[in-house]
Amino acid sequence: xxxxxxxxxxxxxxxxxxxxxxxxxxxxxxxxxxxxxxxxxxxxxxxxxxxxxxxxxxxxxxxxxxxxxxxxxxxxxxxxxxxxxxxxxxxxxxxxxxxxxxxxxxxxxxxxxxxxxxxxxxxxxxxxxxxxxxxxxxxxxxxxxxxxxxxxxxxxxxxxxxxxxxxxxxxxxxxxxxxxxxxxxxxxxxxxxxxxxxxxxxxxxxxxxxxxxxxxxxxxxxxxxxxxxxxxxxxxxxxxxxxx
Numbered sequence: 001x002x003x004x005x006x007x008x009x010x011x012x013x014x015x016x017x018x019x020x021x022x023x024x025x026x027x028x029x030x031x032x033x034x035x036x037x038x039x040x041x042x043x044x045x046x047x048x049x050x051x052x053x054x055x056x057x058x059x060x061x062x063x064x065x066x067x068x069x070x071x072x073x074x075x076x077x078x079x080x081x082x083x084x085x086x087x088x089x090x091x092x093x094x095x096x097x098x099x100x101x102x103x104x105x106x107x108x109x110x111x112x113x114x115x116x117x118x119x120x121x122x123x124x125x126x127x128x129x130x131x132x133x134x135x136x137x138x139x140x141x142x143x144x145x146x147x148x149x150x151x152x153x154x155x156x157x158x159x160x161x162x163x164x165x166x167x168x169x170x171x172x173x174x175x176x177x178x179x180x181x182x183x184x185x186x187x188x189x190x191x192x193x194x195x196x197x198x199x200x201x202x203x204x205x206x207x208x209x210x211x212x213x214x215x216x217x218x219x220x221x222x223x224x225x226x227x228x229x230x231x232x233x234x235x236x237x238x239x240x241x242x243x244x
Contacts, residue, residue: 023193024108030193036101044072050108054077055071063079079094111146112142118145136190
């Protein structure tokens with residue numbers, strides 16, 4: 001019965017998007033390496049197939065912070081009635097049980113739906129455009145929002161794709177040595193979510209499996225004025241080069 005409830009929830013959340021199975025599969029390849037039990041390799045609270053942080057699990061209503069200790073420590077969270085209704089009573093259930101696996105799949109869809117609703121019209125309007133050879137799709141934007149948070153992605157887009165509007169802590173938290181690497185990672189990530197490739201900086205997506213979402217994702221101020229040169233194609237025009 002609980003499994004059926006989760007299937008119904010998944011179908012309800014599926015409405016605004018297409019090919020949810022592909023979205024979850026592609027997200028898992030970039031995050032938890034298809035492991036429902038993996039913990040963040042960088043010491044954060046991100047967990048599972050989609051490397052969702054403890055704070056995000058709380059914001060989705062499945063876990064609750066007890067009010068004391070670090071918000072990045074799972075020892076300070078308890079499962080809510082919403083999680084228990086899905087058969088998940090603890091972090092171990094979330095990581096190791098079939099109910100936990102089903103909840104992770106459903107929660108990633110729920111998070112994507114929320115992120116899409118939180119993206120600015122400017123960000124959503126990028127769908128169909130091409131930036132540095134990467135076609136921007138809904139899945140690509142959602143993949144970037146999963147990593148940055150919707151608020152930070154909106155800031156990045158509003159700045160004209162200037163990665164330095166993101167705080168330097170993004171670099172250290174994810175093993176990047178420069179904003180150029182972060183920029184390349186974002187473009188590669190958006191490409192990978194749609195089965196594309198990006199001929200940017202050499203190397204893969206950076207980090208390691210289980211690197212996870214960044215724990216702080218909302219309300220970051222702009223901290224720089226650097227404007228990278230990108231090639232942006234806006235249909236029906238092609239190859240428009242500008243300082244964005």
